[in-house]
Amino acid sequence: MLVNDRFRVSYCTPPAPAAGFGAENLLEATDAAHFSSGSGVGHLVLFECKDLPEAGRGPVTVTDLVVRAPFRGFGEPVRSGRAWRLYGAAAAWAKQAELLRAVASSDSADSSAEAVAPGLPKLPPAAPFETDQFLQTAVSFAGDPEGDAQPTAAVAVYFASTHGVGDNVDVTFVALVGRPWPATAAENPAAAAAAAAAVVHSLLRVRIDPANCAARVFPFGEVAHYIGAMPLCLAVSSGSDDLVNTLRQAMAVLAESNALVDGDEAILGFAHVDNGSRDAELLRRQFGSPERDHIAILHPGPGQLVMGEERPTAEQIVAFVQAFANRWKEEEAAAEEEEEEEEEEEEEGGHPAAAPHADCGHSCGGTCHGADGHPPAQEEAAAGETAHTATSQPPEPVAFEGMESLTSAEAYAAFTARGAACVFAVAPWCASSLRSAKDVAALCEAVKVPVASCSIDQLWVKESVPSVTPTLALFKDGRKVAECSETTHGKRGVVLDIAACRAMFDAPDKDASAVPVA
Numbered sequence: 365m366l367v368n369d370r371f372r373v374s375y376c377t378p379p380a381p382a383a384g385f386g387a388e389n390l391l392e393a394t395d396a397a398h399f400s401s402g403s404g405v406g407h408l409v410l411f412e413c414k415d416l417p418e419a420g421r422g423p424v425t426v427t428d429l430v431v432r433a434p435f436r437g438f439g440e441p442v443r444s445g446r447a448w449r450l451y452g453a454a455a456a457w458a459k460q461a462e463l464l465r466a467v468a469s470s471d472s473a474d475s476s477a478e479a480v481a482p483g484l485p486k487l488p489p490a491a492p493f494e495t496d497q498f499l500q501t502a503v504s505f506a507g508d509p510e511g512d513a514q515p516t517a518a519v520a521v522y523f524a525s526t527h528g529v530g531d532n533v534d535v536t537f538v539a540l541v542g543r544p545w546p547a548t549a550a551e552n553p554a555a556a557a558a559a560a561a562a563v564v565h566s567l568l569r570v571r572i573d574p575a576n577c578a579a580r581v582f583p584f585g586e587v588a589h590y591i592g593a594m595p596l597c598l599a600v601s602s603g604s605d606d607l608v609n610t611l612r613q614a615m616a617v618l619a620e621s622n623a624l625v626d627g628d629e630a631i632l633g634f635a636h637v638d639n640g641s642r643d644a645e646l647l648r649r650q651f652g653s654p655e656r657d658h659i660a661i662l663h664p665g666p667g668q669l670v671m672g673e674e675r676p677t678a679e680q681i682v683a684f685v686q687a688f689a690n691r692w693k694e695e696e697a698a699a700e701e702e703e704e705e706e707e708e709e710e711e712e713g714g715h716p717a718a719a720p721h722a723d724c725g726h727s728c729g730g731t732c733h734g735a736d737g738h739p740p741a742q743e744e745a746a747a748g749e750t751a752h753t754a755t756s757q758p759p760e761p762v763a764f765e766g767m768e769s770l771t772s773a774e775a776y777a778a779f780t781a782r783g784a785a786c787v788f789a790v791a792p793w794c795a796s797s798l799r800s801a802k803d804v805a806a807l808c809e810a811v812k813v814p815v816a817s818c819s820i821d822q823l824w825v826k827e828s829v830p831s832v833t834p835t836l837a838l839f840k841d842g843r844k845v846a847e848c849s850e851t852t853h854g855k856r857g858v859v860l861d862i863a864a865c866r867a868m869f870d871a872p873d874k875d876a877s878a879v880p881v882a
Contacts, residue, residue: 366563367424367542368393375410375461378402390538398434401533405525408465412458412518423545426516427560430539430567433499435589438534440526441499446490448520449505453485455517460484468522498569498589515545539567577630578619581608584635584643591863593852595632597685601657602639614681623689626696631689649870661688766805768816773824779816781842786815789825789835796851797834800860804836807862811869836865
């Protein structure tokens with residue numbers, strides 16, 4: 365069962381979060397509220413049992429955790445961390461939060477506890493975690509049978525890194541799953557474990573895989589986290605289930621033909637949207653979705669809707685989806701072949717595939733970071749140097765098809781002063797930049813705004829664009845009015861979130877310099 369209501373937040377690493385984003389939101393276990401920490405990473409939050417009696421025994425035993433991070437609106441979703449279940453004598457650590465945080469920040473947390481606090485009881489083993497491409501993870505304390513037999517006094521969760529640059533840590537919730545303590549003699553351990561697993565599963569975001577991609581038409585809200593990760597076929601309707609039922613008939617035909625699967629991956633999922641809902645309004649505002657009922661495919665590449673028929677038959681839907689799936693497979697195969705060729709060129713004498721990444725000091729969605737998600741510390745970077753290789757040569761020009769390449773301060777100033785213009789700030793060694801270029805070019809072509817690429821390391825770029833790669837910045841008459849560095853996890857790795865980029869063109873500018881979507 366979910367036991368969040370039996371716990372309270374007794375400690376959160378200072379400084380205090382902004383109003384409305386406090387650690388107490390972590391116990392809400394919904395997407396309605398979020399925790400946004402103070403600056404930096406390495407934050408500890410302690411959840412203490414509210415019913416803790418003097419004997420140190422709580423009324424529940426926590427067996428699992430679910431950690432979820434927000435998909436949109438927050439730039440630093442949590443990536444990794446550790447969790448401890450405190451019980452028995454180890455409950456004394458709940459009163460020594462700063463010492464526990466010092467242990468958590470150590471590379472070998474379990475072995476450092478005695479050195480940090482020799483007078484405290486032995487610390488139970490830590491349960492490490494890392495969020496997946498859907499920014500969520502389940503954490504089990506199964507490796508600690510002693511704790512399974514005792515009540516839980518407190519749970520400590522340490523947030524070590526993020527999928528961003530580490531300015532702070534954003535978390536949607538921490539769900540505590542457990543069972544009453546003490547267990548009754550009639551309780552079946554296997555049944556209790558199965559019940560806990562069911563609760564954990566219900567708290568995780570929906571996964572669309574080959575086994576269920578054509579099995580269900582999801583409410584759009586349940587699969588909105590797939591925007592930018594894979595295509596979604598949407599039935600936008602109101603007042604009747606006719607269109608959704610027609611879509612289900614088409615899905616059955618498509619499932620039999622194996623049209624929705626590419627190897628061991630699903631090509632797209634299916635969802636329905638109430639035409640009068642906020643989600644439908646969002647689709648209309650961001651993607652130009654019509655107000656009438658219709659079938660469409662939300663394409664994560666250029667961040668747009670591929671329109672189908674207004675009132676289609678099942679046969680028309682099958683043809684529409686089949687054509688899209690075939691084109692998607694061809695594009696993916698071509699992209700993979702292009703990526704393989706680039707890797708071969710690097711191995712034959714181009715840029716080393718990984719070595720330059722260790723020196724970057726920037727964020728590129730994790731593709732240029734170390735295993736823990738942080739840029740490795742460099743004395744040169746601390747001194748303000750920007751070397752990416754062993755040489756002192758300036759960064760080479762970055763050129764992509766469909767984009768001008770800006771290689772001087774004069775060219776940069778002239779380009780950004782020409783009314784509406786976009787700058788795609790990248791780094792030549794950044795895999796996310798290379799993977800995102802084609803989609804950025806397609807987006808800018810769709811909104812009829814010119815785009816040019818430039819190296820993020822040039823001083824004249826640093827003055828107006830943050831050192832985060834890749835970044836798409838929108839300028840109006842020489843003034844930057846918007847920028848987007850949000851990334852998402854596509855089929856080939858981390859890429860720039862094109863849907864988030866497209867929203868820049870729809871947001872009104874405070875100084876009435878908005879760039880209308882063509």
